[in-house]
Amino acid sequence: MRTSKTLFERIWESHLVAHPDGEPALLYVDLHLVHEVTSPQAFEGLRLASRRVRRPELTLATMDHNVPTTEGPVDDPLARQQLDALRDNCAAFGVPLFATGSGREGIVHVIGPELGLTQPGMTIVCGDSHTSTHGAFGALAFGIGTSEVEHVLATQTLPQSPPRTMRVVFEGDPPEGVSAKDLILAAIGEAGVAGGVGHVVEYAGRVIEQLSMENRMTICNMSIEWGARAGMVAPDDTTFAYLEGRAGAPRGRAWERALDEWRALPTDAGARFDQEVVVDVSALAPQVTWGTNPAMVAPLDGSVPDPADYDDPDQRAAVERALTYMGLDPGTPIGEISVDRVFIGSCTNSRIEDLRSAAAIIAGRRIHPRVRALVVPGSASVKRQAEEEGLDRIFAAAGFEWRRAGCSMCLGMNPDILQAGERCASTSNRNFEGRQGAGGRTHLVSPTVAAATALAGHFVHPQELEPVA
Amino acid sequence: MKRFEKVTARVAVLDRADVDTDQIIPKQFLKRIERTGYGEFLFFDWAKDPGFELHRPQFAGARILLTGRNFGCGSSREHAAWALQDAGYDAVIAPSFGDIFRTNSLKIGLLPVALPAAEIRVLMEVANDGGEMTIDLEALELIAPDRPRIPFQLDAFERERLLGGLDDIALTLRRDPEITAYEAAHPARVATISL
Ligand code: SF4
Numbered sequence: 001m002r003t004s005k006t007l008f009e010r011i012w013e014s015h016l017v018a019h020p021d022g023e024p025a026l027l028y029v030d031l032h033l034v035h036e037v038t039s040p041q042a043f044e045g046l047r048l049a050s051r052r053v054r055r056p057e058l059t060l061a062t063m064d065h066n067v068p069t070t071e072g073p074v075d076d077p078l079a080r081q082q083l084d085a086l087r088d089n090c091a092a093f094g095v096p097l098f099a100t101g102s103g104r105e106g107i108v109h110v111i112g113p114e115l116g117l118t119q120p121g122m123t124i125v126c127g128d129s130h131t132s133t134h135g136a137f138g139a140l141a142f143g144i145g146t147s148e149v150e151h152v153l154a155t156q157t158l159p160q161s162p163p164r165t166m167r168v169v170f171e172g173d174p175p176e177g178v179s180a181k182d183l184i185l186a187a188i189g190e191a192g193v194a195g196g197v198g199h200v201v202e203y204a205g206r207v208i209e210q211l212s213m214e215n216r217m218t219i220c221n222m223s224i225e226w227g228a229r230a231g232m233v234a235p236d237d238t239t240f241a242y243l244e245g246r247a248g249a250p251r252g253r254a255w256e257r258a259l260d261e262w263r264a265l266p267t268d269a270g271a272r273f274d275q276e277v278v279v280d281v282s283a284l285a286p287q288v289t290w291g292t293n294p295a296m297v298a299p300l301d302g303s304v305p306d307p308a309d310y311d312d313p314d315q316r317a318a319v320e321r322a323l324t325y326m327g328l329d330p331g332t333p334i335g336e337i338s339v340d341r342v343f344i345g346s347c348t349n350s351r352i353e354d355l356r357s358a359a360a361i362i363a364g365r366r367i368h369p370r371v372r373a374l375v376v377p378g379s380a381s382v383k384r385q386a387e388e389e390g391l392d393r394i395f396a397a398a399g400f401e402w403r404r405a406g407c408s409m410c411l412g413m414n415p416d417i418l419q420a421g422e423r424c425a426s427t428s429n430r431n432f433e434g435r436q437g438a439g440g441r442t443h444l445v446s447p448t449v450a451a452a453t454a455l456a457g458h459f460v461h462p463q464e465l466e467p468v469a
Numbered sequence: 470m471k472r473f474e475k476v477t478a479r480v481a482v483l484d485r486a487d488v489d490t491d492q493i494i495p496k497q498f499l500k501r502i503e504r505t506g507y508g509e510f511l512f513f514d515w516a517k518d519p520g521f522e523l524h525r526p527q528f529a530g531a532r533i534l535l536t537g538r539n540f541g542c543g544s545s546r547e548h549a550a551w552a553l554q555d556a557g558y559d560a561v562i563a564p565s566f567g568d569i570f571r572t573n574s575l576k577i578g579l580l581p582v583a584l585p586a587a588e589i590r591v592l593m594e595v596a597n598d599g600g601e602m603t604i605d606l607e608a609l610e611l612i613a614p615d616r617p618r619i620p621f622q623l624d625a626f627e628r629e630r631l632l633g634g635l636d637d638i639a640l641t642l643r644r645d646p647e648i649t650a651y652e653a654a655h656p657a658r659v660a661t662i663s664l
Contacts, residue, residue: 055657157648293489293542433514
C-alpha cells in the first residue's frame with residue numbers, strides 16, 4: 001500500500017462523506033462563498049423545492065461583481081435588482097451578508113483570506129472560477145456553477161469525480177522586477193490555456209516558498225486560466241503567520257491544535273503526481289499578454305509574434321484572429337505598444353502589497369496625459385489600510401482615480417468599462433475578447449508594470465523609468 | 470433537470486478553439502435573476518457580424534454544436550450552458566471542454582460529447598454540407614450520414630442521470646444519514662455568523 005500522500009489527497013480523503021460504487025464521491029464543503037451574480041437562480045431553486053440552506057454558518061455572501069466603485073447609489077436597475085435579490089435571499093435563508101457600504105464588503109476571493117476564513121486543509125467553493133485563489137493556503141478550493149451552488153446550499157456537499165494531480169515546480173531565482181504575476185503568466189504561456197484541464201495543481205519549489213501569502217494567492221488565482229480545477233500551495237510558517245489573529249482564525253488552544261493539523265498536511269517526499277512540470281524562472285522578464293487569452297503572452301522585452309511562425313493551422317488562425325482583434329501588427333516590440341487605460345485591481349492583484357508595489361513606482365510622478373488610470377482596492381478593508389498608509393494620496397497625486405472596492409473593470413459588469421478600440425494595461429486575469437467592454441483590448445501585466453506603463457503611456461519595465469527629479 | 474433523449478438534428482459548426490464563456494454569453498447579460506431567456510444573447514458580440522459562422526442558412530434550427538478544443542473555458546457562469554440550451558442546443562461536440570462548463574452542462578441536461586480532434590474535423594466537413602446527425606445517449610453513439618457509428622464515452626452515473634432527468638440534490642439527499650454522521654464527527658472549521 002502506498003503511504004506517501006499529496007496535500008490534495010489528504011484533503012480529499014478527509015472530506016469524503018460517501019463514495020458509493022459507481023457514483024461520484026460526495027465531498028463535504030467547509031466554506032461556501034456566495035456573490036450576487038451566480039446565486040439568485042440557486043436560491044430560487046431552493047424556494048421552488050421548499051429546501052433550506054443546510055449550514056448558513058458555513059456560508060458567507062458578499063457583493064462584488066456588479067457594484068459601482070464610485071460613491072452613491074446603484075444607478076443600473078438590473079444591477080440593483082440583483083443586489084436586492086441577494087439581500088433578500090440572505091435574509092430569508094439566514095446567510096450572513098457583507099453588503100456594499102457595510103465596510104466589510106469586497107471581492108469574494110479577497111475577503112475570505114483577509115477574514116482568516118480561508119484556512120489550510122479546508123474545502124472551499126464559490127460560484128466563481130477564481131475560487132482557486134484560496135488554494136494558496138493549502139486548501140482545496142474551486143469554482144462551481146449555479147446548479148452546484150444550489151446543491152451546496154441544500155446539502156453542504158458536492159458530488160465530485162477525482163481529478164488528476166500535477167505539481168509545478170518553479171526553479172531558479174527570478175530576476176529583479178519579476179513578480180508572482182509574471183511567474184504564473186509565463187507558466188500559462190508555456191502550458192497553454194488547456195494545459196491544466198482536469199488537474200489539481202500544487203505549486204512548489206523554493207521560489208514559491210519564499211513568496212508572501214498575497215503573491216501565492218496571485219499564482220493560485222490564475223490556475224483556472226490554464227484550465228486547472230484548482231491550484232494549491234503547501235501551508236508553512238508564512239501561511240500561519242498570515243492567519244494568526246485574524247477574525248475567522250482559531251484562537252488559543254484551538255489555534256495550537258490547528259497548527260498541529262496544518263503542519264501534517266504538506267505533500268510527503270515520496271508522493272506521486274500524475275504529472276510533474278518544472279518551470280525555470282532564472283531568466284524570466286516581466287510578462288505582457290498580446291492576445292485574447294492568457295497564454296498569448298510575451299516578455300516585456302520581446303515582440304508581438306507572427307502568425308506565419310506557427311506550424312499548427314488552428315493555432316495560426318487563432319493568433320491571426322487575436323492580432324486582428326487586438327489591432328496589433330506582427331513583430332511590433334511590446335515596449336512600443338501604447339495604452340489608453342490602466343486598471344490596477346481584481347482578485348488577482350488588488351491586495352495591499354499589490355497597491356504598495358504600484359504606489360512605490362508612481363510616487364512623485366504623473367501619469368501620461370493620454371492615459372486614464374484606475375485603482376480599485378480588493379476590499380473595503382484593503383482600501384482603509386491603503387488610506388492609512390497614504391497610498392490613496394500617492395495615486396491621486398499621480399492622476400489615478402481612487403475607487404471603492406469591487407470587481408470593477410476586471411469584467412466590466414459595473415460602469416467601469418473600456419470603449420471599443422481602447423487599449424488597457426490591466427492587472428486582472430482575463431484578456432478575452434470584450435472582457436473589459438465590447439471591443440476593448442486588454443493586456444495583462446503585473447501591478448508594477450501597470451504602474452510604470454501608466455506613467456510612460458506605453459509598456460515599460462519599471463527600472464527603465466527616468467528617476468524622479 | 471431536462472431529460473436527455475435521443476436527438477436527431479442539424480449540426481452547426483463553430484470552428485474555433487478555446488471559445489470562452491465570455492464569448493458564449495457576455496457579462497452584461499449576467500445581471501438577470503432568471504434562469505431562462507439567455508438564448509437570444511448567445512455569442513452576442515460575434516453574432517453582430519453578418520458573416521458569423523452560425524448565421525449560415527444550413528445551420529438554422531441546429532440542435533447540436535460542433536466546435537474546437539477547450540470549449541467553454543474561463544468563467545464559471547452557468548449562464549453559458551443556459552444560453553446554449555435556451556437557443557435550442559441539446560448537445561455540444563468538441564475535442565475537449567473547460568471543466569466547469571462541462572459540469573454545468575451535465576447538470577442541466579446539455580450533453581457535452583468529447584471526440585478526437587481528427588474525428589471532429591471530418592464531422593465538420595459533413596456538417597458544413599448540411600444534413601442531420603443523431604446522438605444516441607442510451608447507446609453512447611453518434612450517427613452521421615455515410616459514416617460508421619462513432620462511439621463516445623460518458624461516466625455511467627452521468628448517463629443514467631441524464632437519461633432519467635434525475636435531480637442531483639434529491640440524489641444526494643439519499644445520503645443524508647452519511648452527511649449528518651460526517652458533521653457529527655467533524656466540527657465546523659469556521660463560523661461565518663459570528664464574524
Ligand atoms: S475580480 Fe474579476 S476575476 Fe475576480 S471575482 Fe471579480 S470578476 Fe471574477
